[in-house]
Amino acid sequence: METVTPAIAHECNRETRNEFRATMDEPYHFVACGLPNVYLVGIRYFRCECGEDLADIPAMKQLVNLIGRDLAEKTSALSGAEIKFLRKRLGQKAADFARQIGLEPETLSRIENDHLPEIQPKNGKTAPSSFTQAA
Numbered sequence: 001m002e003t004v005t006p007a008i009a010h011e012c013n014r015e016t017r018n019e020f021r022a023t024m025d026e027p028y029h030f031v032a033c034g035l036p037n038v039y040l041v042g043i044r045y046f047r048c049e050c051g052e053d054l055a056d057i058p059a060m061k062q063l064v065n066l067i068g069r070d071l072a073e074k075t076s077a078l079s080g081a082e083i084k085f086l087r088k089r090l091g092q093k094a095a096d097f098a099r100q101i102g103l104e105p106e107t108l109s110r111i112e113n114d115h116l117p118e119i120q121p122k123n124g125k126t127a128p129s130s131f132t133q134a135a
């Protein structure tokens, strides 16, 4: 039986977990980071009997920093989820951040939840924003 670190354990009493390794053909969809389009390659993950995936991500902090840098350098418009991701990386509360950039907190909330149309034209690409190869 695999030992699962507390970071990837979850509240579930089932014991059967199948191990997988994320590949380019079948990358791990890293939804837990809060972004819809981040896929990881080279990591191990476990699929619990209950259907939940538990990823073994070896360098979470570096990974999250890498994703943040990717977003900060991208030339197209940021999505609401991307803005939220960056704000959280900066350790900013929504209300404080909204004030700093001159928005009402409600407006920022709508933007982060993609309830407002994008201001810049979309580039039409939906490629994953970040691939990483774990050692």
Ligand SMILES: [Zn+2]
Pocket: 010, 011, 012, 013, 014, 048, 049, 050, 051, 052
């Ligand atoms: Zn489970």
